[in-house]
Amino acid sequence: MATTEQQTTGFGTWDVSEERDLGGGQREMVLNMGPQHPSTHGVMRLLLTLDGETIIHADPIIGYLHRGIEKIGENKRYSQFTPWTDRTDYTAAPLNNLGYILAVEKLCGIVAPERAQYIRVIMAELSRIAAHMVWLGTHALDIGALSMALFTFIEREKILDIFEEFCGARLTTNMMEIGGFSRDIKPSTIEKIEQLLKEFPAAQQDWEDLLSENPIWLARTRGVGVIEPEAAIDYGLTGACLRGSGINYDIRKAQPYLIYDRLDFEVPIGTNGDVYDRYLVRMEELRQTLRILRQCLDQMPTDGPIMANDSNYVIPPHHNVLRTAEDMQRHFVWVIKGFNPPKGEVYSAIEHSKGELGHYIVSDGTSMPYRMRIRTPDFVNLQVLPYMAEGAMLADSVALIGTIDIVLGSVDR
Amino acid sequence: MADEQDLQPTASPDDVVTADEDNPWLTEIAEQQLTEPAHDKTGIAKVHPSLVLTGFWGPLSEDHPAHVALMTAFGDRVKEIAFFRDEVTIRVDPSIWVDAHVLLRDDADLAYRMLSDLTAVDMLKLRAAPRFDVVSQLYSIKKRWRLRLKGGIEDGELIETLTSVYAAAGWLEREAFDMFGITFEGHPDLRRMLLADDWEEGHPLRKDYPIRGYSQYVEPGFEGGAAPRVKDNRRL
Numbered sequence: 332m333a334t335t336e337q338q339t340t341g342f343g344t345w346d347v348s349e350e351r352d353l354g355g356g357q358r359e360m361v362l363n364m365g366p367q368h369p370s371t372h373g374v375m376r377l378l379l380t381l382d383g384e385t386i387i388h389a390d391p392i393i394g395y396l397h398r399g400i401e402k403i404g405e406n407k408r409y410s411q412f413t414p415w416t417d418r419t420d421y422t423a424a425p426l427n428n429l430g431y432i433l434a435v436e437k438l439c440g441i442v443a444p445e446r447a448q449y450i451r452v453i454m455a456e457l458s459r460i461a462a463h464m465v466w467l468g469t470h471a472l473d474i475g476a477l478s479m480a481l482f483t484f485i486e487r488e489k490i491l492d493i494f495e496e497f498c499g500a501r502l503t504t505n506m507m508e509i510g511g512f513s514r515d516i517k518p519s520t521i522e523k524i525e526q527l528l529k530e531f532p533a534a535q536q537d538w539e540d541l542l543s544e545n546p547i548w549l550a551r552t553r554g555v556g557v558i559e560p561e562a563a564i565d566y567g568l569t570g571a572c573l574r575g576s577g578i579n580y581d582i583r584k585a586q587p588y589l590i591y592d593r594l595d596f597e598v599p600i601g602t603n604g605d606v607y608d609r610y611l612v613r614m615e616e617l618r619q620t621l622r623i624l625r626q627c628l629d630q631m632p633t634d635g636p637i638m639a640n641d642s643n644y645v646i647p648p649h650h651n652v653l654r655t656a657e658d659m660q661r662h663f664v665w666v667i668k669g670f671n672p673p674k675g676e677v678y679s680a681i682e683h684s685k686g687e688l689g690h691y692i693v694s695d696g697t698s699m700p701y702r703m704r705i706r707t708p709d710f711v712n713l714q715v716l717p718y719m720a721e722g723a724m725l726a727d728s729v730a731l732i733g734t735i736d737i738v739l740g741s742v743d744r
Numbered sequence: 745m746a747d748e749q750d751l752q753p754t755a756s757p758d759d760v761v762t763a764d765e766d767n768p769w770l771t772e773i774a775e776q777q778l779t780e781p782a783h784d785k786t787g788i789a790k791v792h793p794s795l796v797l798t799g800f801w802g803p804l805s806e807d808h809p810a811h812v813a814l815m816t817a818f819g820d821r822v823k824e825i826a827f828f829r830d831e832v833t834i835r836v837d838p839s840i841w842v843d844a845h846v847l848l849r850d851d852a853d854l855a856y857r858m859l860s861d862l863t864a865v866d867m868l869k870l871r872a873a874p875r876f877d878v879v880s881q882l883y884s885i886k887k888r889w890r891l892r893l894k895g896g897i898e899d900g901e902l903i904e905t906l907t908s909v910y911a912a913a914g915w916l917e918r919e920a921f922d923m924f925g926i927t928f929e930g931h932p933d934l935r936r937m938l939l940a941d942d943w944e945e946g947h948p949l950r951k952d953y954p955i956r957g958y959s960q961y962v963e964p965g966f967e968g969g970a971a972p973r974v975k976d977n978r979r980l
Contacts, residue, residue, distance in 0.1 A: 394938035401923070402948055406955055437829055564885070567859050567912030578885065585888050586800055675828035678881050678892065680860070689881065693865055701870070706861040706881075714915045743938055 370473040370729040373739030389720035396743040404703030408669035417503035420741035423462035425454040428507040434679035434690035439644040447511035449631040461490040462684035470733035510645035511638035552607035556719040566715045570686025571612045576604035582682040606734040669698030709737040801832045838895040842904045856882040859910035864924045868951040875899045905931040923949035
C-alpha cells in the first residue's frame with residue numbers, strides 16, 4: 332500500500348489517493364474525484380475504486396452544500412419559506428416555488444383561480460426548459476462537446492429575461508404566492524414567450540444536428556450507464572431517469588395537478604435506459620413543453636382574478652392594502668403573525684424537470700410547519716450512480732453524473 | 745401541546761362534491777375526470793373537487809384495499825387508518841414495518857413498487873410516546889395511487905431497514921439516521937449522509953436541537969470571548 336497524502340477534513344480522514352495490492356498481480360486504486368471537480372456540477376465528491384480504468388465501486392459523498400433547509404422550514408412562517416425553495420434547485424426556481432405552494436394550498440384547502448393556474452403552468456414549463464438547457468449544456472460540455480454550453484445558454488438567457496420581466500428576478504424568482512400571483516403577466520411578457528416559441532424549435536434543431544448523430548456523442552452515450560426498468564423502480568427513480576428505462580410515469584399525466592389534464596401532450600419513453608435514451612427523452616420533453624406553452628397561451632383566459640379570494644390564508648391585494656383599513660390590518664397580521672392552517676399532514680408531488688419533487692408538510696395548527704420535508708428528485712436519483720458506475724470506464728463517470736441531472740443545492744438541501 | 749389525535753385528519757369521508765361557487769370550472773373538471781375511464785379515480789368522488797387535482801390516494805374509507813390487505817395479514821398490529829384531505833395514512837406496529845412493505849409491494853393488485861420517500865418526524869411536542877414516527881410514502885405505478893405508512897418508535901429503539909425491500913431506502917434511511925438518530929437495523933451502510941462524518945453535535949432535526957446548535961461558533965482569533973454574541977430570540 333502506498334499512501335501518497337493524508338488529509339483530514341470535516342468529512343473524516345481519507346486518503347486522497349491510495350493503491351492497494353490485492354495479490355496475484357492484481358491491484359486496485361482508490362481515486363478521489365471532487366468536491367471541486369468541474370464535472371460534478373457543484374460540490375460532490377466521488378470515491379472511485381478502480382481496477383485499471385474500470386470502476387469497481389463508486390461512492391458519492393454529498394452534503395458540502397447542506398444548509399439545513401428543512402430545519403429552517405420549521406422555523407419560518409409558511410409565507411416566509413417560499414424564497415428558500417428557490418435555493419434548493421437554483422436552476423429551476425419557479426418549479427420549486429410551485430411544488431411548495433401547491434403543498435401549502437392543499438394543506439389550507441384553497442385553490443388558485445383559473446388564470447393564475449395557467450400562468451403557473453407557463454412559468455413552470457419555461458423553467459423546465461431553462462433547467463434542461465443547463466443540463467444539456469453542461470452534460471455535453473463534460474462529454475466533450477464544448478460549444479453546446481454556449482448555444483444552450485443563449486436560449487436560457489431569453490427565458491431568464493422573461494422571468495425578470497415577470498417577477499423582477501432571474502434565478503431566485505420567488506414568484507408564486509399562496510393563492511396565486513401578486514402581479515399579473517404583462518402583454519409584453521406574453522409577446523416574449525411567443526417569440527421564444529417561434530425561435531426555439533430552430534435552435535433545438537441545431538443542437539440535435541450537432542449531437543444526435545454525432546459519432547463521438549454516440550460512442551460516449553450509447554450503451555453507457557444502462558438502468559434496467561426493474562432497477563429504476565427499485566431505486567425510486569423519477570423523471571427522465573425512469574422514463575429513459577421505459578417506465579411511463581409522469582406526474583403531470585399520472586396524477587394531474589393544476590390544469591395539466593386539459594393539455595394535450597405526450598410523455599416520451601426510452602427503450603434501452605442508457606445515457607443516449609435519457610438524452611432523447613429530455614430533448615423530446617422540450618418539444619412537448621413547447622406544445623404545452625402554445626396551448627396555455629391559447630387557452631388562458633384573457634382576464635380574471637389571479638389571486639384566490641380567501642381571507643384566511645391569502646395575502647390581501649396590494650391595491651386594497653393601500654386604500655382600506657381592513658385590508659391593511661389583515662396584511663399586517665398576515666405578515667407579522669402569518670396564518671394558522673388546519674392540523675394535518677400533506678404530501679404533494681409535482682413533476683420537476685428532474686423528477687418527482689415532493690413536499691411533505693406536517694402542520695400542528697401553528698403558523699410554522701411542524702415538519703417540512705422536501706423530497707428532491709436528484710437526491711433520490713443520485714443514489715443509482717454506484718449501480719450505473721459498476722463496471723463502467725473511468726472516463727464515463729462524468730457522463731453518468733451528467734445524465735442523472737443533479738444540482739447539488741437540491742441534493743444537499 | 746396537542747395530542748396525537750389532533751394531528752390526525754379533519755376531513756370526513758362523507759364530504760361530497762359541492763359546487764364551488766368561486767371556481768365553477770373546478771367542479772366541471774372534477775365531473776369530467778370522474779366520467780373519464782382512462783384514469784382510475786376510485787373514491788375521489790367523495791373529495792372536494794379542488795383536491796382532485798392534487799393526487800390520488802384511493803378510497804377514503806376503511807375499505808381501502810391496502811388497509812384490507814394489511815388487516816387480513818396482520819390483524820390488530822395494523823393500528824389505524826387516517827384520512828386528511830384526499831390522503832390515506834396507515835399506522836402500523838413497528839414490528840411489522842418490513843413485512844407490511846413487502847406485502848404491499850408484492851400484492852399483484854396494489855403493487856406499491858415504488859418508495860417515493862422515507863423520512864421521520866420527531867413527535868416530541870405533539871405527544872408523550874412514542875418519540876418518532878418513521879414515515880414512508882409509497883406509490884403504485886399500476887394503480888396510480890399513493891399511500892403513507894407510519895411506524896412509531898421510541899428514542900433508541902431499533903426499526904428494521906427497508907433496504908431489502910426497496911433499494912431507494914438506502915440513502916433515505918441514512919438521511920433519517922443523520923437527521924434524527926434513528927438506527928435502522930440491518931442497514932448495510934448506515935453513515936452520516938449530509939452532515940460531516942465527524943459531526944459530534946447530535947441530530948439537527950430533533951425538536952430539542954437548538955436552532956443555532958449546542959455550542960456557539962467562535963471565529964478564529966476571538967476565542968477569548970471578544971466576539972459579540974447575538975442574542976437568540978427565536979424559538980428553540
